[in-house]
Amino acid sequence: MKIKPFSYFPFFLIAILLCFFQKNVWADTPIIKIEIRNHLFIPSEILIPENTKVKLIINNLDDTDEEFESYELNREKVIIGKRKGIIFIGPLPAGEYPFFGEFFPKTAQGKVIVK
Amino acid sequence: MLLSSVIIILREVLEAALLFSIFIALSRQLGFDFKWVAWSLFLGLIGAMIYGLNIDAVSQWYDGVGQEVTNALMQLGIYLMLLLYMLLLSITLFSTGRPNSINHKKTLKPALVFIMIIVSTLAITREGAEVILYFFSVTRSENHLVAVLTGMTIGGSIGISIGFLFYYFLSSLNFKWSIIIGLSLMIMVAAAMVSQASLLLIQADWLPSQLPLWDTSGWLSERSAIGQLMYALIGYEATPTAIQAGLYLCGFIVPILLILGLKFKYNLYP
Amino acid sequence: MKSIRTFLIIVILSTVTLMAFLSALNGYQDSMAKAEQLFDSELVDKSHLLLQAFLARTLIDNKIDMTSTQPLNATVSENSASLIKDIELENEQMAAENNFFAFQIWHQGNLLLRSSHAPQKAIAHFEKGFNDSNFLNHRWRTYSYYNNTSNLWILTAERTDIRYVLAENIILDSILPVVIMLPLLGILIWTIVSFGLSPLRKLAKELGNKRVDDLSPLSIDEQPIELIQVVNSTNDLLKRLKSSFLREKRFASDAAHELRTPISAIKIHLHNLAAMVPENEHSFLQLKSSVDRMGHLVEQILNLNRTSPDQxxxxxxxxxxxxxxxxxxxxxxxxxxxxxxxxxxxxxxxxxxxxxxxxxxxxxxxxxxxxxxxxxxxxxxxxxxxxxxxxxxxxxxxxxxxxxxxxxxxxxxxxxxxxxxxxxxxxxxxxxxxxxxxxxxxxxxxxxxxxxxxxxxxxxxxxxxxxxxxxxxxxxxxxxx
The missing domain is CATH 3.30.565.10 (Histidine kinase-like ATPase, C-terminal domain)
Structure with missing residues (x-):
């Protein structure tokens, strides 16, 4: 089957997008550590600067797995029990971004405050 | 615990159920038998067990973002498979009834069935693994057992019910419309896969992260039931970034262009 | 390939499941919110009660004029030591059983009184109202209450997880029956649909059991109105089939029967003719064999009709x-x-x-x-x-x-x-x-x-x-x- 020239178009679009938004990639990434203990996020409130990408290292000290989930941050990741997980968040505009542990949502709650 | 178990199960089951109902409705229209359903369920459950039990090791890959990368690859795999499926299906449909053309229905049937098995297996593997993890994590404490089991039953039943109703809706349509609607839905599901995969890659820092383009959470929250349905069906995101939106758009446009191109070609050289 | 019964059972069951479960979930959410409110208002009551009790004890002990601007904390910290001990003892017993409730009473940044397991640090913000916070390895629902007259902060807290389990266990009892009912409902729907479709099945069976040659009409009695048209059309068809069948039958056997006489006549004439034509006349022999063949054919057709099972x-x-x-x-x-x-x-x-x-x-x-x-x-x-x-x-x-x-x-x-x-x-x-x-x-x-x-x-x-x-x-x- 012959590929028509216009079907390359989307790939051009991706390439352009990638070039355009490349600038954030090499910036220094602050690291923030969160622990999960007894189905709690400790600390449960974290403060990050505006428009900055941040690396969250989540250390699950419980035996049970937990899923870090935030609709506002668009993040979702399973953190295995007794293991660490890495999640990149941001850059974000100022505001509050609640997150929770989807497996134990009543206790595992917290929020990211962007200032 | 009930509500969260409902949501977790529903989200996973709904995605698989929608995919299955589209596939089964199309299979029926094409006159395929349903043996592939049993195969995909079987393989998918095995895959889910393997993935769920080894997720610890998988997580450690690529400096701790193995999970995201694996899931994203699975979703991209599903996308490519769906793309291929749609193309083969279009060839089948455009070529039937034309003089001097081979009966593509027969020749392409094994390929179509194979793709359906692969896609369903991948989908069940990814979603089943999460359910398995959830189940074994949460039921470790006796306190929540009843609530979680109830929630899983409710979530699973709702997802499967929607799948059934959807299937009967699709198969109540006539051939042309069920194909058109089935294909459109498949395009949306496929585009949603691309969007989810891009999100995972952003989360893993494999794709650059950006400020969100817009925020429609006030209009339709991802937390709401409709938001969840839209997430499963068309990959709705309230705050997408430019890359995500761009990839979603590409994921959406590429199959449409290819199908239209095929139609054009078949109309030119019947 | 499509089955009306399967369709009805699955679609009805799916719809009912969807509706029942969605409304159950709705009810669950409402009830949980209500329970939350209830617990919250209880927490408020507890704070008020605590304040009353605390004030009453300190008043009795020290006859403090609450309206005076004299700092309260000194007096309290000196004189209510015994009181604090008492309450702490009580609390410890409570805490041992159920580590559910904690409180602190603050006065201008000093902790006057706390429940035994409450930490020394403030368990909540000094901001009026409800909040959530983590301490002592648990998540707590906190309520901060400020009393203007005594200048006291009453901070109370209840464990979120326990509150949640308590509420959920009660509400689950009302949701479980809906879930357990589902398989029962499935069986019920299956039975009802099967029963409802039984006239259709009966009609199909009646038609299926009909012998090939049985063209008698189906009975129209006891048929539901939805099937009367089907039965009428079928009977009409059977009637027409029967009459055309009869016509065909009669024609074949009548024709064969009628042909016998002329064939016999031809044979006699042939016999008579044999004397007049020369022996071994080719055309004559051919004619004779053809007539014999025709006679045989007619006999066989008659045999075929005579032995036909349907007549x-x-x-x-x-x-x-x-x-x-x-x-x-x-x-x-x-x-x-x-x-x-x-x-x-x-x-x-x-x-x-x-x-x-x-x-x-x-x-x-x-x-x-x-x-x-x-x-x-x-x-x-x-x-x-x-x-x-x-x-x-x-x-x-x-x-x-x-x-x-x-x-x-x-x-x-x-x-x-x-x-x-x-x-x-x-x-x-x-x-x-x-x-x-x-x-x-x-x-x-x-x-x-x-x-x-x-x-x-x-x-x-x-x-x-x-x-x-x-x-x-x-x-x-x-x-x-």
Whole structure:
């Protein structure tokens, strides 16, 4: 089957997008550590600067797995029990971004405050 | 615990159920038998067990973002498979009834069935693994057992019910419309896969992260039931970034262009 | 492929499930929110109560004028030590059982009183209202209450997880029945749908059980209105079918019957003519053979109609098949003798239930066939043997036989092996085996073809059951003779 020239178009679009938004990639990434203990996020409130990408290292000290989930941050990741997980968040505009542990949502709650 | 178990199960089951109902409705229209359903369920459950039990090791890959990368690859795999499926299906449909053309229905049937098995297996593997993890994590404490089991039953039943109703809706349509609607839905599901995969890659820092383009959470929250349905069906995101939106758009446009191109070609050289 | 029943069951069950579960979830959410409110208001009450109790005790102990601006904390910290001890003791007992509630009473940044397990640090913000916070390895719902007059902060907290489990366990009790009911509901829907569709199933069964030749109308009584149109249309169709069927039947047999007389007349005229034409006149011989053939055809058509199961009024008697075969062999012997064919009859006398005329036609047709296709000097064996439950009739010849793939087709009406170009040059119209099969069916017997025991040739094997099952009432069409 012959590929028509216009079907390359989307790939051009991706390439352009990638070039355009490349600038954030090499910036220094602050690291923030969160622990999960007894189905709690400790600390449960974290403060990050505006428009900055941040690396969250989540250390699950419980035996049970937990899923870090935030609709506002668009993040979702399973953190295995007794293991660490890495999640990149941001850059974000100022505001509050609640997150929770989807497996134990009543206790595992917290929020990211962007200032 | 009930509500969260409902949501977790529903989200996973709904995605698989929608995919299955589209596939089964199309299979029926094409006159395929349903043996592939049993195969995909079987393989998918095995895959889910393997993935769920080894997720610890998988997580450690690529400096701790193995999970995201694996899931994203699975979703991209599903996308490519769906793309291929749609193309083969279009060839089948455009070529039937034309003089001097081979009966593509027969020749392409094994390929179509194979793709359906692969896609369903991948989908069940990814979603089943999460359910398995959830189940074994949460039921470790006796306190929540009843609530979680109830929630899983409710979530699973709702997802499967929607799948059934959807299937009967699709198969109540006539051939042309069920194909058109089935294909459109498949395009949306496929585009949603691309969007989810891009999100995972952003989360893993494999794709650059950006400020969100817009925020429609006030209009339709991802937390709401409709938001969840839209997430499963068309990959709705309230705050997408430019890359995500761009990839979603590409994921959406590429199959449409290819199908239209095929139609054009078949109309030119019947 | 589509089943109305499956469709109804699945769609109804899915819809009901969806609705029931969504409303159950809605109810769950509402109830949980209500429970939350209830716990919260309880927390407020507790704070008020704490304040009252604390003030009452300190007032009694120290007669402090609450309105004075004198700092409270000094007095309190000195004088209420015993009180604090008391309360802490009480609390410790409570805490041991259920570590659910914690409080602190603050005055201008000093902790005056706390429950035993409460930390030294403030458990909540000094901001009025509810909040959530983590301490002591748990998540707590906190309430900060500020009393203007005494300048006291009452911070109370309850464990979120326990509150949640308490509330959920109560609400679960109301949701569980909905879930447990579901399989029951499934069975119920299945039963109801099956019951509702039973007239349809009954009608289908009635139609399915109808014999091929039973063209009597279906009963219209007891049919639901939805099916009356179907039944009416079917009956109408059956009626039309019956009349056209009758017409066809009557035409064939009437035509054959009517043809007999002119054919006999032609034969007589031919006989008379024989004296006038020279011997071996080619056209005359051809004419004679054609007329014979026509006569045979007419006879066979009549036989075919006479033995047709849908109009045959059978008169079943006990007949000795062996004896019948013997008689026929004697009658047919001349044509075998003419071709110098060895004819043998093997077996022993055995009785079967059958129609003498039909069986005679059957034997005659088979023997004529065997004679026709066996070359000069060949042999034909007729075997009749009694088995445990059935009686076997075998006729073998040493002719060319029938190719296997033709076994099915030779029973078709007017079908002749190798078309009309019979190498044997024999007379035939292709109805013989069709008639045979009809008679076989009439006797509930089975006919199979195979290789004869000679080097070539056909074996016809017919198995008659000794005790034919209750004879289906042959529905005759009385108008046809």
């Amino acid at each position: 045959y009024i059978s008169r079943f008697n006990t007949i000795d098949l062996y004896k019948l075969a013997q008689e026929l062999i004697i009658r047919e012997y001349p044509q075998f003798n003419e071709k110098n064919i060895q004819l043998a009859l093997e077996g022993e006398p055995c009785n079967i239930e059958g129609d003498p005329f039909a069986l005679e036609v059957l034997l005659q047709n088979l023997m004529t066939n065997a004679c026709k296709y066996t070359p000069d000097g060949g042999s034909v064996i007729v075997t009749i043997s009694e088995k445990q439950t059935d009686i076997q009739l075998q006729i073998q010849d040493s002719g060319p036989g029938v190719p296997k793939e033709q076994y099915e087709r030779v029973f078709d009406r007017f079908y002749r092996l190798n078309g009309d170009s019979h190498d044997s040059g024999t007379m035939g119209c292709g109805l013989g085996l069709a008639i045979v099969q009809q008679i076989v069916e009439l006797h509930q017997a089975k006919i199979t073809l195979g290789h004869s025991s000679f080097s070539s040739g056909l074996l016809v094997n017919i198995i008659f059951p000794k005790e034919p099952s209750a004879r289906k009432q042959s529905v005759s069409l009385p108008e046809v003779s």
